[in-house]
Amino acid sequence: MARNNLGRIFASIADLSAPPKLSPPLVGSSNSVSRLIRSSSSTRQENSPVKEPGETVKSNQESEEIVDDQEDENEEDTGDFVNKDTGEVGGPRGPEPTRYGDWERNGRCYDF
Amino acid sequence: MGFSIWVWRLGSVGGRLLSLPPLSFIMYAAIFFLLKRKSLVLVFHFICKLRMIAMATGVAAGTSNFHFGGIRCKGQSCQQASLVSSLTFNGCIQRELSWSFGVSRFLRFQRFNFSHSPVSENWKSLRTVPVLSCLRDGSVKYFDFSVIGSGVAGLCYALEVAKHGTVAVITKAEPHESNTNYAQGGVSAVLCPSDSVESHMQDTIVAGAYLCDDETVRVVCTEGPDRIRELIAIGASFDRGGDGNLHLAREGGHSHHRIVHAADMTGREIERALLEAVVSDPNISVFEHHFAIDLLTTLDGPHAVCHGVDTLNVETQEVVRFISKVTLLASGGAGHIYPSTTNPLVATGDGMAMAHRAQAVISNMEFVQFHPTALADEGLPIKPKKTRENSFLITEAVRGDGGILYNLGMERFMPLYDERAELAPRDVVARSIDDQLKKRNEKYVLLDISHKPTEKILSHFPNIAAECLKYGLDITSQPIPVVPAAHYMCGGVRAGLQGETNVRGLYVAGEVACTGLHGANRLASNSLLEALVFARRAVQPSIDHKKSTSIDLSASNWWTRTVVPKSLGCNVMHNILRRTKEVRKELQSIMWRYVGIVRSTTSLQTAEWRIDELEAEWETYLFEHGWEQTFVGLEACEMRNLFCCAKLVVSSALARHESRGLHYMVDFPHVEENKRLPTIILPSLVNCTWSSRQLHKLPVC
Numbered sequence: 001m002a003r004n005n006l007g008r009i010f011a012s013i014a015d016l017s018a019p020p021k022l023s024p025p026l027v028g029s030s031n032s033v034s035r036l037i038r039s040s041s042s043t044r045q046e047n048s049p050v051k052e053p054g055e056t057v058k059s060n061q062e063s064e065e066i067v068d069d070q071e072d073e074n075e076e077d078t079g080d081f082v083n084k085d086t087g088e089v090g091g092p093r094g095p096e097p098t099r100y101g102d103w104e105r106n107g108r109c110y111d112f
Numbered sequence: 113m114g115f116s117i118w119v120w121r122l123g124s125v126g127g128r129l130l131s132l133p134p135l136s137f138i139m140y141a142a143i144f145f146l147l148k149r150k151s152l153v154l155v156f157h158f159i160c161k162l163r164m165i166a167m168a169t170g171v172a173a174g175t176s177n178f179h180f181g182g183i184r185c186k187g188q189s190c191q192q193a194s195l196v197s198s199l200t201f202n203g204c205i206q207r208e209l210s211w212s213f214g215v216s217r218f219l220r221f222q223r224f225n226f227s228h229s230p231v232s233e234n235w236k237s238l239r240t241v242p243v244l245s246c247l248r249d250g251s252v253k254y255f256d257f258s259v260i261g262s263g264v265a266g267l268c269y270a271l272e273v274a275k276h277g278t279v280a281v282i283t284k285a286e287p288h289e290s291n292t293n294y295a296q297g298g299v300s301a302v303l304c305p306s307d308s309v310e311s312h313m314q315d316t317i318v319a320g321a322y323l324c325d326d327e328t329v330r331v332v333c334t335e336g337p338d339r340i341r342e343l344i345a346i347g348a349s350f351d352r353g354g355d356g357n358l359h360l361a362r363e364g365g366h367s368h369h370r371i372v373h374a375a376d377m378t379g380r381e382i383e384r385a386l387l388e389a390v391v392s393d394p395n396i397s398v399f400e401h402h403f404a405i406d407l408l409t410t411l412d413g414p415h416a417v418c419h420g421v422d423t424l425n426v427e428t429q430e431v432v433r434f435i436s437k438v439t440l441l442a443s444g445g446a447g448h449i450y451p452s453t454t455n456p457l458v459a460t461g462d463g464m465a466m467a468h469r470a471q472a473v474i475s476n477m478e479f480v481q482f483h484p485t486a487l488a489d490e491g492l493p494i495k496p497k498k499t500r501e502n503s504f505l506i507t508e509a510v511r512g513d514g515g516i517l518y519n520l521g522m523e524r525f526m527p528l529y530d531e532r533a534e535l536a537p538r539d540v541v542a543r544s545i546d547d548q549l550k551k552r553n554e555k556y557v558l559l560d561i562s563h564k565p566t567e568k569i570l571s572h573f574p575n576i577a578a579e580c581l582k583y584g585l586d587i588t589s590q591p592i593p594v595v596p597a598a599h600y601m602c603g604g605v606r607a608g609l610q611g612e613t614n615v616r617g618l619y620v621a622g623e624v625a626c627t628g629l630h631g632a633n634r635l636a637s638n639s640l641l642e643a644l645v646f647a648r649r650a651v652q653p654s655i656d657h658k659k660s661t662s663i664d665l666s667a668s669n670w671w672t673r674t675v676v677p678k679s680l681g682c683n684v685m686h687n688i689l690r691r692t693k694e695v696r697k698e699l700q701s702i703m704w705r706y707v708g709i710v711r712s713t714t715s716l717q718t719a720e721w722r723i724d725e726l727e728a729e730w731e732t733y734l735f736e737h738g739w740e741q742t743f744v745g746l747e748a749c750e751m752r753n754l755f756c757c758a759k760l761v762v763s764s765a766l767a768r769h770e771s772r773g774l775h776y777m778v779d780f781p782h783v784e785e786n787k788r789l790p791t792i793i794l795p796s797l798v799n800c801t802w803s804s805r806q807l808h809k810l811p812v813c
Contacts, residue, residue, distance in 0.1 A: 101364020107573025
């Protein structure tokens with residue numbers, strides 16, 4: 001039920017991002033929107049193969065929670081996030097990007 | 113005796129009139145009168161050749177004037193930079209010099225009757241000989257300052273010099289399309305009270321394998337914090353801590369927390385702030401989609417002087433000539449000489465190639481930084497439809513969290529190379545992967561993290577998971593195909609402490625420059641810092657140079673016009689483009705195979721002749737299909753720049769007979785203390801290929 005609503009929300013956002021030529025600020029936001037759609041759709045895709053090979057209900061719930069967390073994160077993107085360990089304001093969520101010496105964001109390395 | 117002094121005096125006066133050394137002047141005069149006017153072309157050739165020798169010897173001798181770290185004599189050791197020049201270059205000088213000296217000694221004792229006017233008249237006509245066409249094609253623009261490149265170095269500089277004159281920012285695609293935009297990590301600077309400049313310097317020098325120039329390192333580490341504050345004043349917003357101070361991260365190789373960043377997109381944030389300021393500045397004109405073809409230079413005695421740049425407006429297919437008093441080269445790196453690179457498509461080494469053709473000195477090109485694990489498109493189940501523009505780097509954190517590297521035979525190879533296995537330093541991992549790929553003749557290796565809990569993988573690495581899933585790969589159950597990718601060029605155009613080069617009026621800043629900061633390996637987050645500091649340092653000398661120079665409005669006629677190949681048919685152009693694309697891929701695979709992370713003398717020599725062969729083949733194809741010497745096109749010009757950079761990398765690599773930092777030679781696997789010198793490439797006299805000469809000069813060989 002919740003997912004259907006989300007589907008409708010994402011569909012409407014996808015409509016908004018439809019125009020081909022956008023000025024730079026809009027391109028930025030449509031990139032984040034498309035990232036949002038991609039990440040949530042991919043997590044939804046991941047959930048369906050995960051369900052099939054007889055996984056326990058518990059792990060399903062966990063993965064659903066992760067999806068919800070990510071959706072919450074993405075919706076709160078504009079708000080300032082305060083990192084509990086470092087006290088950083090407006091920084092990236094999740095593990096520290098430089099924990100292994102390179103600049104990492106969601107698994108992608110940007111510099112080293 | 114008296115007569116020879118008279119000849120000498122007249123020679124020196126005449127020489128000064130034509131900016132020639134007296135001996136050469138006497139010789140030209142002698143040749144002219146001996147051969148009479150019929151042989152003007154022959155005389156012109158001699159003049160050109162001798163000027164180039166004079167200039168080259170001037171460069172070789174006069175480098176002590178120029179602030180080179182490697183050439184200055186210091187306390188313990190007198191470091192003479194190792195000179196790399198092709199054998200032909202050396203042989204040429206000796207032959208020509210002895211010829212000219214012999215002739216002048218002979219001439220000194222002959223009787224001549226000459227006056228200045230015929231010679232000066234002829235000089236003017238000699239000067240206009242190269243001009244073949246008039247102002248039909250394209251236009252000329254005059255600016256006080258020209259900036260080539262719109263990354264952090266170019267824009268910072270533009271904003272400062274705009275207070276003193278008009279500025280043209282020339283960029284080959286969109287202004288935000290630069291390596292800076294992709295440098296999402298951070299900028300390192302000493303901003304914490306418990307941190308110190310000495311500590312930052314030490315970290316930099318250690319990372320650079322002690323090949324850094326101490327003076328440069330001190331200057332950059334000291335001025336860094338002020339540049340960050342200025343960026344904040346311009347409007348860049350960096351992450352702060354709860355107390356309101358800048359939040360500083362700690363990246364690999366740094367002994368203190370000192371990386372200033374903006375969430376995960378520092379480069380993009382800085383670029384955004386600078387672009388906003390540039391766009392609103394009335395003195396700055398941004399010329400997007402203008403591809404820089406060649407620097408416009410003349411010879412003033414032994415020195416080359418830069419007067420501007422020839423560009424191609426890619427959208428309107430018109431050549432636009434920019435004449436300016438000062439030119440800043442900030443065109444970035446050359447990642448695309450390799451098949452797998454993190455750099456955007458615009459990074460084709462244009463600046464390094466243009467500078468080399470303009471007789472600037474190039475340094476340390478062999479130090480190319482590779483990241484060990486980039487997503488390998490060849491290993492994905494569903495191949496991407498378009499070639500990925502820039503590689504998707506898989507973070508070290510995957511290995512840190514337990515990822516294991518396997519070759520395609522499912523053998524875990526890292527323990528064979530290092531006892532730390534996958535947690536060995538990045539360069540060890542990169543070398544090991546490269547070794548495996550070359551030994552087994554394969555395209556990629558596998559990084560497996562599927563043995564870890566699914567939730568952990570998806571929460572830590574959602575981007576990788578999503579990207580792989582797009583192409584049918586589930587990283588929670590399958591290994592990730594990875595291959596090393598070229599990331600940063602530590603070498604480039606040799607710059608002094610003020611960003612000056614041996615070409616007067618030409619300054620460099622950013623990745624295209626080799627300032628001596630990075631040495632044999634770049635410390636993390638030092639590249640944005642270097643760009644900021646040197647862009648700023650080049651401002652005052654540029655302003656001084658601008659004040660002492662005046663633009664000759666007829667200057668645009670001194671060089672031949674380059675033209676767009678309108679006369680070639682669609683079919684021919686299509687064939688040329690197709691062939692150029694193939695040649696580019698071929699060059700990239702030669703570079704990866706022979707000039708990759710692990711090198712050997714044989715592999716480098718093979719690369720050298722294969723690249724020469726490929727270049728000759730490509731140029732023959734072009735000229736057979738009707739391409740003229742002065743034709744310009746985006747793909748062809750990029751290709752010739754790639755050839756130039758590739759050859760610079762190969763010759764630098766061949767010259768360094770040790771393994772230091774990023775340069776690893778199987779034949780010389782250790783660091784040699786007496787080889788702790790920068791590699792220098794002087795401009796070459798022999799420039800017979802289309803990629804090695806400026807398009808607006810007549811061929812000399």
